[in-house]
Amino acid sequence: xxxxxxxxxxxxxxxxxxxxxxxxxxxxxxxxxxxxxxxxxxxxxxxxxxxxxxxxxxxxxxxxxxxxxxxxxxxxxxxxxxxxxxxxxxxxxxxxxxxxxxxxxxxxxxxxxxxxxxxxxxxxxxxxxxxxxxxxxxxxxxxxxxxxxxxxxxxxxxxxxxxxxxxxxxxxxxxxxxxxxxxxxxxxxxxxxxxxxxxxxxxxxxxxxxxxxxxxxxxxxxxxxxxxxxxxxxxxxxxxxxxxxxxxxxxxxxxxxxxxxxxxxxxxxxxxxxxxxxxxxxxxxxxxxxxxxxxxxxxxxxxxxxxxxxxxxxxxxxxxxxxxxxxxx
Amino acid sequence: xxxxxxxxxxxxxxxxxxxxxxxxxxxxxxxxxxxxxxxxxxxxxxxxxxxxxxxxxxxxxxxxxxxxxxxxxxxxxxxxxxxxxxxxxxxxxxxxxxxxxxxxxxxxxxxxxxxxxxxxxxxxxxxxxxxxxxxxxxxxxxxxxxxxxxxxxxxxxxxxxxxxxxxxxxxxxxxxxxxxxxxxxxxxxxxxxxxxxxxxxxxxxxxxxxxxxxxxxxxxxxxxxxxxxxxxxxxxxxxxxxxxxxxxxxxxxxxxxxxxxxxxxxxxxxxxxxxxxxxxxxxxxxxxxxxxxxxxxxxxxxxxxxxxxxxxxxxxxxxxxxxxxxxxxxxxxxxxxxxxxxxxxxxxxxxxxxxxxxxxxxxxxxxxxxxxxxxxxxxxxxxxxxxxxxxxxxxxxxxxxxxxxxxxxxxxxxxxxxxxxxxxxxxxxxxxxxxxxxxxxxxxxxxxxxxx
Ligand code: SF4
Ligand code: SF4
Numbered sequence: 175x176x177x178x179x180x181x182x183x184x185x186x187x188x189x190x191x192x193x194x195x196x197x198x199x200x201x202x203x204x205x206x207x208x209x210x211x212x213x214x215x216x217x218x219x220x221x222x223x224x225x226x227x228x229x230x231x232x233x234x235x236x237x238x239x240x241x242x243x244x245x246x247x248x249x250x251x252x253x254x255x256x257x258x259x260x261x262x263x264x265x266x267x268x269x270x271x272x273x274x275x276x277x278x279x280x281x282x283x284x285x286x287x288x289x290x291x292x293x294x295x296x297x298x299x300x301x302x303x304x305x306x307x308x309x310x311x312x313x314x315x316x317x318x319x320x321x322x323x324x325x326x327x328x329x330x331x332x333x334x335x336x337x338x339x340x341x342x343x344x345x346x347x348x349x350x351x352x353x354x355x356x357x358x359x360x361x362x363x364x365x366x367x368x369x370x371x372x373x374x375x376x377x378x379x380x381x382x383x384x385x386x387x388x389x390x391x392x393x394x395x396x397x398x399x400x401x402x403x404x405x406x407x408x409x410x411x412x413x414x415x416x417x418x419x420x421x422x423x424x425x426x427x428x429x430x431x432x433x434x435x436x437x438x439x440x441x442x443x444x445x446x447x448x449x450x451x452x453x454x455x456x457x458x459x460x461x462x463x464x465x466x467x468x469x470x471x472x473x474x475x476x477x478x479x480x481x482x483x484x485x486x487x488x489x490x491x492x493x494x495x496x497x498x499x500x501x502x503x
Numbered sequence: 504x505x506x507x508x509x510x511x512x513x514x515x516x517x518x519x520x521x522x523x524x525x526x527x528x529x530x531x532x533x534x535x536x537x538x539x540x541x542x543x544x545x546x547x548x549x550x551x552x553x554x555x556x557x558x559x560x561x562x563x564x565x566x567x568x569x570x571x572x573x574x575x576x577x578x579x580x581x582x583x584x585x586x587x588x589x590x591x592x593x594x595x596x597x598x599x600x601x602x603x604x605x606x607x608x609x610x611x612x613x614x615x616x617x618x619x620x621x622x623x624x625x626x627x628x629x630x631x632x633x634x635x636x637x638x639x640x641x642x643x644x645x646x647x648x649x650x651x652x653x654x655x656x657x658x659x660x661x662x663x664x665x666x667x668x669x670x671x672x673x674x675x676x677x678x679x680x681x682x683x684x685x686x687x688x689x690x691x692x693x694x695x696x697x698x699x700x701x702x703x704x705x706x707x708x709x710x711x712x713x714x715x716x717x718x719x720x721x722x723x724x725x726x727x728x729x730x731x732x733x734x735x736x737x738x739x740x741x742x743x744x745x746x747x748x749x750x751x752x753x754x755x756x757x758x759x760x761x762x763x764x765x766x767x768x769x770x771x772x773x774x775x776x777x778x779x780x781x782x783x784x785x786x787x788x789x790x791x792x793x794x795x796x797x798x799x800x801x802x803x804x805x806x807x808x809x810x811x812x813x814x815x816x817x818x819x820x821x822x823x824x825x826x827x828x829x830x831x832x833x834x835x836x837x838x839x840x841x842x843x844x845x846x847x848x849x850x851x852x853x854x855x856x857x858x859x860x861x862x863x864x865x866x867x868x869x870x871x872x873x874x875x876x877x878x879x880x881x882x883x884x885x886x887x888x889x890x891x892x893x894x895x896x897x898x899x900x901x902x903x904x905x906x907x908x909x910x911x912x913x914x915x916x917x918x919x920x921x922x923x924x925x926x927x928x929x930x931x932x933x934x935x936x937x938x939x940x941x942x943x944x945x946x947x948x949x950x951x952x953x954x955x
Binding site: 184185186187188189190191193194195196197198244248288289290291395444445447449450493497498499500501502503 | 521752756762763764765767837839843844845846847848870871874875877878879880881882884886891892893894896897913914922925926927929930931935936939
């Protein structure tokens with residue numbers, strides 16, 4: 175057997191493209207820094223604290239359980255940690271964030287066999303776990319208010335204690351306002367991120383720019399955000415123009431909540447999205463449809479996470495049934 | 504790469520493919536030099552695809568330069584000739600560049616050997632019939648010089664019911680480092696056009712294309728000018744610089760916009776493709792009486808002292824060729840036959856240059872060090888690279904688990920091992936490497952099933 179590997183290694187090609195997997199991962203990490211800065215701008219030190227905790231939890235879990243320790247350095251666990259933080263409210267208790275990080279890597283990656291083997295986006299697995307375990311904390315929102323150095327909300331709550339110092343006032347997210355009060359948040363606030371919401375999701379404009387950057391660097395598949403956006407726009411336009419009082423306008427659907435971060439950073443995860451162009455179209459359109467269905471008719475205001483997780487689940491099947499057309503066939 | 508602005512703009516190409524660094528500047532401007540004679544020549548009987556040639560000389564016999572020493576061993580086989588005046592010293596097993604011991608004829612040079620060739624005793628090619636021409640090409644020992652060494656006369660024979668509408672001369676030379684076709688087009692353009700005329704006399708057809716990648720502007724210009732002087736329906740087509748542009752199918756698709764159906768040959772879409780060196784060899788034989796006894800090869804790489812393009816007599820030991828180029832500068836070099844994308848590792852330099860040798864590439868240990876391998880991150884880059892639209896990621900996974908039948912369903916047998924997938928894979932997964940193994944296993948399995 176040893177002999178086979180040797181012959182394999184010593185056969186052509188002897189040139190290799192510059193890109194390596196760690197390099198790709200690290201470039202994605204760097205592309206997320208502006209989002210973190212925006213989170214700090216709106217939600218102060220809380221955004222940073224939550225991110226640091228989820229990252230530590232992810233790296234630690236990877237360190238303890240991964241068979242191949244190189245994965246600490248390849249950037250992939252770092253990405254999961256940062257992305258998980260981006261989907262949490264800024265005032266989220268830090269100990270819960272830690273639990274979420276452990277769940278993300280442990281349940282989202284390690285049990286599948288590590289890098290490249292998982293079916294679901296690990297960050298979203300962590301987030302879904304937290305949603306199930308701590309439904310109240312994860313829907314308690316903060317408004318951007320210029321308090322930079324103050325840990326806000328329940329950040330410092332102790333594990334499993336009812337913390338009475340927490341003010342119970344939650345600032346409704348734009349999606350909740352729409353769903354429950356049919357109140358529209360101004361599009362300028364959505365674009366810049368001047369609303370309540372998760373740490374990394376509020377600034378739609380910034381996410382859009384980063385998406386363009388990632389597409390230009392060929393780090394994400396352009397088909398995914400495009401097909402998701404088109405699907406959402408087409409479906410919601412049909413609804414909106416048939417009954418404007420009842421349904422949200424299409425631009426709102428794109429700019430509010432987790433759509434942008436989902437389209438740019440979550441759905442585009444290489445490992446958990448399909449391989450073939452045809453498969454990618456099916457997957458992305460599927461996510462778009464599910465987002466609209468959940469947001470408009472579901473019980474929850476937000477649906478991006480579940481939409482992506484559901485299509486993640488379908489990805490192995492999609493890969494199996496979308497064969498590429500081979501040259502000359 | 505350095506003279507970007509000199510590049511001729513070319514739009515024609517195929518879909519997908521990759522852009523490895525070219526490294527052609529090492530040897531592109533070095534004119535073809537004649538490799539001096541050496542003492543001993545080893546001429547394997549199986550330098551081509553097909554049946555080995557059959558020796559017609561005995562040990563001790565004196566042979567002249569250009570004299571046939573082995574005759575074709577069947578239809579898919581060619582003649583073999585002595586590259587020098589000298590004495591047959593052995594007909595025995597010798598090391599072959601393919602790594603095995605193979606029967607070969609060894610000739611010790613007569614110290615007074617010259618470049619003189621015996622007077623050709625051929626009738627003018629213009630008076631030959633098609634079968635006579637095919638027979639002569641076979642006797643001349645001419646094979647495809649692009650690397651595969653498929654007997655040229657077989658390729659030139661048009662089967663019943665097919666016709667050759669287009670002839671394509673392949674001067675793409677898309678493998679990095681190699682420059683021998685480039686130099687042939689520049690320096691042997693007369694022989695190239697004359698060879699084209701000879702072949703066209705028999706194949707006819709609507710058009711003859713000379714396909715050249717746009718990174719050889721001097722060759723494009725030279726041939727464009729020369730084409731104007733002929734009455735042949737010739738056209739020089741610059742193609743985009745992209746690997747593997749020189750693969751037969753990719754070139755046909757680039758020029759005609761058509762795909763060659765799977766398991767079919769270029770002639771099934773009315774096309775005959777030949778390497779430029781092969782065509783020039785026709786002129787050498789039919790005008791000068793020189794069979795295929797020498798060829799142009801590129802000796803290059805970052806670990807060779809003086810990269811060069813050499814006209815080397817077939818049978819010259821590679822060690823002496825490399826020494827002629829100043830020797831190797833790295834204590835632990837990696838030696839390849841052919842280019843870096845598809846070339847074969849050569850552990851032993853004590854083997855002869857054969858008809859299919861297009862280049863000897865010597866890289867430093869540093870350049871070929873093995874990169875770390877990671878799991879497939881399903882980035883899809885290999886799918887975007889594969890010129891045949893295969894799914895290397897999927898096939899790689901199947902290969903890892905030994906699922907050969909499933910690989911066949913994914914058309915692994917269509918893969919022509921261009922290595923574009925392995926080149927781009929950021930996880931450095933040995934994709935093409937495992938497809939080679941898979942293909943041979945599947946082929947063996949089929950052969951076995953047939954025998955049962
Ligand atoms: S290029 Fe490599 S890592 Fe990317 S999908 Fe293909 S096999 Fe997987
Ligand atoms: S699968 Fe085969 S044909 Fe496709 S890129 Fe890889 S080596 Fe080339």
